[in-house]
Amino acid sequence: MITTSAPKGPRGPRPQKKFFHRRKFCRFCTDSNIKIEYKDPQTLREFTTERGKIMPRRITGNCAKHQRELTVAIKRARTIALLPFVVSEG
Amino acid sequence: MRRYETILITHVDLSEDELSELITRYGDIVKGQKGILVKIERWGKRRLAYLINKQARGYYILIDYAGVGVVVDELERNLKIDDKILKFMTILKADKVDPAALEMEMADAVGKSDKKEAPVSAPEAPPVAAKEAPVSAPEAPPVAAAEEAVAADAAPAEPPVRDDITTQGDNQQ
Numbered sequence: 001m002i003t004t005s006a007p008k009g010p011r012g013p014r015p016q017k018k019f020f021h022r023r024k025f026c027r028f029c030t031d032s033n034i035k036i037e038y039k040d041p042q043t044l045r046e047f048t049t050e051r052g053k054i055m056p057r058r059i060t061g062n063c064a065k066h067q068r069e070l071t072v073a074i075k076r077a078r079t080i081a082l083l084p085f086v087v088s089e090g
Numbered sequence: 091m092r093r094y095e096t097i098l099i100t101h102v103d104l105s106e107d108e109l110s111e112l113i114t115r116y117g118d119i120v121k122g123q124k125g126i127l128v129k130i131e132r133w134g135k136r137r138l139a140y141l142i143n144k145q146a147r148g149y150y151i152l153i154d155y156a157g158v159g160v161v162v163d164e165l166e167r168n169l170k171i172d173d174k175i176l177k178f179m180t181i182l183k184a185d186k187v188d189p190a191a192l193e194m195e196m197a198d199a200v201g202k203s204d205k206k207e208a209p210v211s212a213p214e215a216p217p218v219a220a221k222e223a224p225v226s227a228p229e230a231p232p233v234a235a236a237e238e239a240v241a242a243d244a245a246p247a248e249p250p251v252r253d254d255i256t257t258q259g260d261n262q263q
Contacts, residue, residue, distance in 0.1 A: 038181075039152075041139075076179065076181065078139070079177075079179050080097050080099065080177065080179045081099065081138040081139045081140060081142060081148065081177065082136075082139060083139050084139040084140055085139075085140060
């Protein structure tokens with residue numbers, strides 16, 4: 001129809017392979033207010049999967065330094081039962 | 091001297107007397123080994139992420155102290171014996187601690203808690219006191235974040251815990 005061809009016209013056809021790519025960034029580097037702290041399971045939970053596994057850096061985009069700290073914090077929180085080792089139900 | 095932090099999980103069904111007795115006992119152990127007791131925080135009852143000794147809930151207590159390794163040994167030895175304790179964990183927070191700086195920090199903490207306790211002791215001016223408390227609370231995190239990480243982690247957790255303490259009417263320090 002005319003309406004569908006109108007927006008396509010000026011830009012031309014979109015390249016097929018171009019999928020949306022978002023730049024990943026380390027949340028702890030950009031926002032210094034967030035502290036990696038084993039006593040704060042709410043924040044740590046964002047970096048674990050629903051199963052309770054620690055999310056890899058390639059997914060969260062954390063820098064190496066903060067990922068190391070985060071890993072220690074999550075493991076400490078697990079030790080003291082603030083975070084689960086594994087979520088088996090569901 | 092090193093700075094340590096021990097978290098203990100106790101049974102939820104302990105009475106208030108038993109809890110305060112337990113807290114003073116472990117505080118005394120730290121002091122008895124020439125450690126400096128910085129603070130004891132009660133986090134209150136929480137759901138455990140997994141069962142410990144078939145318990146789904148536990149009462150969290152945090153002991154913040156400084157001392158040499160002997161203090162930790164003695165404290166953990168006692169914790170292992172105590173069957174009211176479900177689990178505990180000790181964390182090394184700082185390798186070198188200056189006792190003088192620690193005293194300063196403790197004095198600050200005492201000053202802050204005095205401010206918060208003021209509304210309880212002075213019922214004549216409840217609206218003013220109520221206004222003061224929220225002002226001092228948001229102030230704490232940025233200052234602490236700038237100065238020291240240690241104080242910062244304690245700050246967000248503090249208000250609920252402090253309330254808990256004041257309502258129960260006992261002061262651990």
